[in-house]
Amino acid sequence: MGAPRRKECPMVRLVFIDLDDTFVAPDKTIPRDNLRILDVSAERGVQFVPCTGRSLRGVPRELLAHPTVCHAVCGGGALVYDVRSGRVVREVSIDRPLVRALYADVRGQRVAFDLFTPEGVFASRENLPLYDLVEMTEATRRMVLSRRTFVDCGTEELIERVPSICRVNVLFADERGRRATRDAVAARPGLFGASSIPMNLEVTSAEATKGTALLWLCERLGVDVADTVAFGDSENDVSMLDVAGDAVAMENASPEVRAHARHVAPRCELAGVARYLEPLLA
Template identity: 85%
Template sequence: MVRLVFIDMDDTFVGPDKTIPRDNLRILDVAAERGVQFVPCTGRSLRGVPRELVTHPSVRYAVCGGGALVYDVRSGEIIREVPIAKELVRSLYEDVRDQRVTFDLFTPEGVFASREHLPLYNQIEMTEATRRMVVSQRTFVDCDTEELIERTPTICRVNVLFGDERGRRVTWDAVEARPELFCASSIPMNVEVTSVEATKGTALVWLCERLGVDVADTVAFGDSGNDVAMLDVAGDAVAMENASPEVKAHARHVAPRCELAGVARYLEPLLV
């Protein structure tokens, strides 16, 4: 029996053009009628979760920042927060600061980045739809990154967008040298860094325990590396057809492509 559906956003529930296929919106209505809860489970901040989801009756909770933050979207309350120790953020920045990379700080209040990195967002290779989304979700601050780190009380995730292969390699190596940190990626040009205790998988298990739901009664949908931890623990793990072979290897089933409303097409027989 399906009780909770954990859905990644980009290239899973949301299409490549950053719009939600109509049938995916319709399946939310079906879920609400059946008493099934949808849980957006995303690397985005809460501000970046589509309003169609946040305001829908089938959605009560959202997992953001790759698992570092869990919100009650109706009250706006943060019900789980897993920060990264400030000294780890400082030392990580020291290792990557000379590379062509951004260093974006995900916090309970939003996503903050130094304005000094703004030109780099226009140089990094990504689709224009992705670029608009990334830039729109950040607040650019008039100070350098070092000062921004010191001024930010709670940092739950660091997002690094890199402009070249060296930046990618240096960043991955720096994160992997720190066992307290977990790294994943949702798009080719980024590294998402959280506490090792904050993944989409740990958030899924935590929310199930809080709600008294058996993990076996969950379905999770994803397409990229930051979804693997969630797929590994869900009762039913579903990769999108557009997912990489590595992600599909962690799934029990494969749904049609995101732009074909694969989430709705997979769930409809289970919910109707």
């Protein structure tokens, strides 16, 4: 693939970046050149927007502290934060009856059912052993466990106790759990589900995706969507790639995700985001 052509994205004003396996390497570190491109972006007046399934607490400090990062899209698009104040500027919650019904459909499977709220990520301590059964890298497992608050009550009670639920992260230990979860989400038009790793499904309101968050933030900031670039690697990035001015999939993305991109950047561990943006920001 040749260098990106400026005429396809004449002005870059907002860069939306997925984190895991896009801006962040598989070992959960940020390649040095990706950190350097943040400095270049700040000099050019370009804002970076982390766009992730993580909670705000899970966004790397190097990003949150950088002057080019003013907003963060979290919970797969359900929450948009003003990073400077820490204030939620957009929240799209899932109706609690939908969460109850979804859990009723999957509770008999070997699944962990994590509840994302503006205050953090909560899970029943009863499900803690399941995290060792889910197929994921050890770096991902450590990150997942470190970002949850485990509560001494069952999942049904937890669903009622949290003030609002913006996203449900279902981690399944086997293929049967995957099929049951996907079927349960597909049966409810009010829900949207997409994966970021093979053994999870991130469930939000149908109105809360990375793509809807990108469009909302552009309108809020008065930025033409044509002046945006989005980078992603997973199914949960497709909605963002479909609406961005320039859609860039990582070389490590699946063929299905790459089919939604206009360009392909080098692998995440090779600082593909920086290597793609350098000619555009020169």
